[in-house]
Amino acid sequence: MSAIIASPTSKAATPRRRPLAAALLVALALPGMAFAQTAKEKELEARVAQLEAMVKQLVSQQQQQQSQISEVKTAQATAPAAPVAAAAAAPVTAGAVAGNPPAPAKPTIQTAPIMATANPGTRFSYGGFIKLDASLTKTNDGDIPDGTVGRLFYVPKTIPVGNGRTDEGGSDTDMGVNFSRFWFGADTDLDSGDKLKAYLEFDLFGGGSTAFTGNEIATNTYALTLRQAYVQWNNWLAGQTWTNFQDIAALPDTVDFLGPTEGTVFVRQAQLRYTSGPWSFSMENPETVYTPFNGNMAQVQGDDGAAPDFTARYTFKGDWGHFSAAGLVRQLAYQNGPLNQDSDSMGYGLSVSGKFNLGKNDDIRYMVTGGSGISRYLGLALNNDAVLDSTGDLDNIDMVAGFVGWRHVFSPKLRTNIFYSRADYDQDTALTGLLITKGAQSGHVNVIYTPLPKLDLGAELIWGQRELENGDRGDLNRLQTHVKYNF
Structure with missing residues (x-):
């Protein structure tokens, strides 16, 4: 045994390990004490050497782990704060290194982007409004069909026009929340100085069959509908938004969804814009809407043509308000392969609009638009761009439309708007027939009360009239109300 204890291997052990090695040696050597001078002695000596080598390996691993923990702590003390988006790659803690679960981290306040896939520094925003509309509508030449767009807001082409009899009218009450809206935006300022913006906007108006969205009998559910979706890079915009031919800053403050519909440029569509x-x-x-030969009020979507619609706008702003002028040039196209008919024509238009401040509490808003072959841009396509003649050639429909309105603010909680709108069309009735819209007009008066911040209670009286080329007219009278909360 003295030879074994004095072996070189045992000298390499640390003082702390010697008692352990000695205990192991005794435990293993006792059964063979009676045979100390036999071959068992050599076997025991080899086993002790193996045990000491294992102890050395364990000590070395522990030292490496302690070194790693020290390095991590040093890095944590000197490294800048990491964004929340990188939380999944948090530094290893001592407990985690040792194979134990890490200690719970101290709660922190969100200060960085919440989407790991967004560009660093992206700012997210959202908003919208909840809106309850309720209306009482009376027409003198027939009912507007239930569930159609003309029952939800003022659409002049849906005003019934019959034979002038006053006993064919109807009165209807409608309520709904499907003009409620939601939008989501993301804005980024890159290190390069470039600015990026993404915008999505939805409402609940339209979108799908009632078989899937419900009806007024029981569920009154509505489908999500895309309004706007675009990306903006510095001065460039790509996606769907309001047409550049439209001046949304000139629109009146209304209770109805649109208000002076027949006199307003109103289109949202895909585009590429530079500002x-x-x-x-x-x-x-591009989209051509035409009347078939002698088709009267029939409305057909034709070919898109080879060229997009081109617009240009100039806007001048000041403390007094703003003035804007816009031009539109477009190609109208029609093609009927079986009849070997192919026709196109050029459409064009000019629109001027703005808002003029009369003082702190009053302003005038206006828009005047005229052109040929641009009717789908006005009044929710109150009339068509062109009509086909008997040979399949397009003949443009000319038009002029506009509105003017006055807004007065009584107090921060109460305001009123009065406006008038009109559209007139010049078309060849030998081609269209006499049962097509010749013109439409409307007058509006509203009062909007804001009892709490961002909560509006509004009521609007609407008178509208549509006239056909044969002289028949139909009138609409409506009380439109809403409760609207913006968030």
Whole structure:
């Protein structure tokens, strides 16, 4: 045994390990004490050497782990704060290194982007409104069909026009929340100085069959509908938004969804737009809407043609308000392969609009638009762009439309708006027939009360009239109300 204890291997052990090695040696050597001078002695000596080597390996691993923990602590003390998006790659703690679960981290306040896939520094925003609309509508030449767009807000082309009899009218009450809206935005300022913006906007108006969205009998559910979706890179915009031919800043403050519909440029569509200072230019989705030969009020969507619609706008702003002028040039197209008919024509238009401040509490808002072959841009396509003649050639329909309105603020909680709108069309009745819209007009008066911040209670009286080329007219009288909360 003295030879074994004095072996070189045992000298390499640390003082703390010697009692352990000695205990192991005794436990293993006792059964063979009676045979100390036999071959068992050599076997025991080999086993002790193996045990000491294992102890050395364990000590070395522990030292490496302690070194790693020290390095991590040093890195944590000197490294800058990591964004929340990188929380999944948090530094290893001592407990985690040792194979134990890490200690719970101290709660922190969210200060960085919540989407790991967004560009660093992206700012997210959202908003919208909840809106209850309720209306009482009376027409003198027939009912507007239940569930159609004309029952939800003022759409002049849906005003019934019959033979002038006053006993064919109807009165209807409608309520709904499907003009409620939600939007989501993401804005990023890159290190390069570039600015990126993404925008999505939805409402509940339209979108799908009632078989899937419900009806007024029981569920009154509505489908989510896309309004706007675009990305903006510095001065460039790509996606769907309001046409560049439309001045949304000139629109009146209304209770009805749109208000002066027949006199308003109103289109949302896909486009590529460039803006520089007061100037903006766009290429937009083309769509031709035409009347068949002697088709009267029939409305057919034709070919898109080879060229997009082109617009240009100039806007001048000041403390007094703003003034804007826009131009539109487009190609109308029609093709009927079986009849070997192919026709196109050029459409064009000019629109001027703005808002003029009369003082702190009053302003005038207006828009005047005229052109040829641009009717789908006005009044929710109150009339068509063109009509086909007997040979399949397109003949443009000319038009002029506009509105003017006055807004007065009585107090921060009470305001009123009065406005008038009109549209007139010039078309060849030998081609269209006499049962097509010749013109439409409307008058509006509303009062909007804001009892609490961002909560509006509004009521609007609407008178509308549509006239056909044969002289028949139909009138609409409506009381439109809403409760609207913006968030």
